[in-house]
Amino acid sequence: MRFEPKWLASVRISKKTSATAAVMIHPVVLRDRLTNRRYAALGEFAGLIIEGKVLENPTGVFKGINRPLHSAGVDNFVFIYAAKPTCTYRFSGDTRSADVLLAPKNSVFVTYLSLNRSMLNDVQAAIQSPPNAFRGVILGWEWVPEAPTSPGLPNNHDKRYKGRVWQ
């Protein structure tokens, strides 16, 4: 796979300003979703992350995944962007745009981004991208239960993640 600008998404990088940066889907993740016919996940990526720009309008941003048994040096550089779209998407054909579906109940949509320099270098080299074409890598995304007392935020976010960057 070679770098293609169509895989870039825009992410807000400052709470105080509307500054954004480009992030790129990890090529291994894209290949996995395509080869395993994960049409719901592909619809979410196209409809929510690329076109819906959920990363530009987060309801909360967290940093670090609480998985102390694995690669803390890597997991500490994972950012979690939460958003609360009202719908989700799923593909039902290869040349049709994704179907619009009701968002999963009582849930928020989270996207996992890595700003780890080593991972960024590996991906840039693997897909031969231009220098500085993107600043982060999208590792995954999914719907998770919403905190009953903190609308827009993932349930138990204090246990899931190491800290909150902004809300």
Place this chain on the structure above:
Amino acid sequence: MSTLTITDLLPSDWGAFAFEPFEPCATYSAPMDCIVYLREDESYRADRIDQFLTILWHPHEDRVIGIKLKGIRFLFESLRSIVQTVTRKDPLDDKFVPLVGAIELALKMRAGVVLTEKFEKNRVVDLVSLNRSYELARGIVDGVTFDTRQISNMA
């Protein structure tokens, strides 16, 4: 409103995309170091049980449609060292292993983690609820095997 198609997402050098039906499968994601097993292609709700196990619920119904097992490198390296010590055989030589075995291992490893990890010490662990979740996970992956070649390059 989404206007993109799957064809728009395809790498230019992939050629045409055959729109085939989704089939349940267990796949390893190296960037997130997890195995995801999904029975239905839905926008699932991922309910984190602990640092190893996440239960994947149907988006609108109260039924489980999959699981996510995390920390796979740790789990399989632990399994490998135990088995190699006892049998001198590498468990990853078997191409397909039952996914339920990985869940059993996660539950066993978790017991040790509770004692050693600081953030877990402060957590009130509801063991009944935890065991119920792992039982749900066992049920959903009954008979499912996992192709270890997906993670064979992690060693």
